[in-house]
Amino acid sequence: MAGKPKLHYFNGRGRMESIRWLLASAGVEFEEKFIETPEDLDKLKNDGSLMFQQVPMVEIDGMKMVQTRAILNYIATKYNLYGKDIKERALIDMYTEGMADLNEMILVLPLCPPDQKEAKIAQIKEKVTDRYLPVFEKVLKSHGQDYLVGNRLSRADIHLVELLYYVEELDPSLMANFPLLKALKTRISNLPPVKKFLQPGSQRKPPISEEDLEKARKIFRIK
Numbered sequence: 001m002a003g004k005p006k007l008h009y010f011n012g013r014g015r016m017e018s019i020r021w022l023l024a025s026a027g028v029e030f031e032e033k034f035i036e037t038p039e040d041l042d043k044l045k046n047d048g049s050l051m052f053q054q055v056p057m058v059e060i061d062g063m064k065m066v067q068t069r070a071i072l073n074y075i076a077t078k079y080n081l082y083g084k085d086i087k088e089r090a091l092i093d094m095y096t097e098g099m100a101d102l103n104e105m106i107l108v109l110p111l112c113p114p115d116q117k118e119a120k121i122a123q124i125k126e127k128v129t130d131r132y133l134p135v136f137e138k139v140l141k142s143h144g145q146d147y148l149v150g151n152r153l154s155r156a157d158i159h160l161v162e163l164l165y166y167v168e169e170l171d172p173s174l175m176a177n178f179p180l181l182k183a184l185k186t187r188i189s190n191l192p193p194v195k196k197f198l199q200p201g202s203q204r205k206p207p208i209s210e211e212d213l214e215k216a217r218k219i220f221r222i223k
């Protein structure tokens, strides 16, 4: 039997967190090897483990996979979270690409210079309420089902709920006008593997602290 997937990244959310969410929601146990120093990253680069000299890298089924989206696609396909046909998959892709755009804005927020942060947060909040959340509220309203696509759990639901937790961290009032999204969040959060992942002590990562941000800047040599 294949061993557990092994995740190589720093001990923070970053680009790996959606991978952690997807694996955990599929009920898959995984190991983590944390990159603590620039030398740890250099070692992976120099031993040929990183195709583009970047992480996330996930050892899974005898492969050393890189590129976040490729990794997510593989996991979603393997665990049957990617729709039943190409049309469902096309919908899931459109939804998850939109979510990825919003996720990216939130992900890079800690790197924003302090004097631009307030404006950036305002911009993200506006996009949340005026662009992204209305789309998914409308989808749920249009078919009245419990999940975004095909009346069953897919990666789209998992990525969206992950995102809704970040939106709530940013400002809980952003969810006020989206009752169906709130209900989706509660529903998905109560699925046993997700519930487990949401418990304290799981491999889910908290918002990044100033100290860990400095550490990440050093590891990835971000100026």
Ligand SMILES: N[C@@H](CCC(=O)N[C@@H](CS)C(=O)NCC(=O)O)C(=O)O
Pocket (backbone or CB within 6 Å): 014, 015, 053, 054, 055, 056, 066, 067, 068, 069, 220
């Ligand atoms: N498109 C890649 C981007 C990966 C990426 O930017 N990784 C950063 C860490 S979050 C990195 O490894 N930086 C080090 C470098 O580029 O040398 C993905 O989605 O996986």
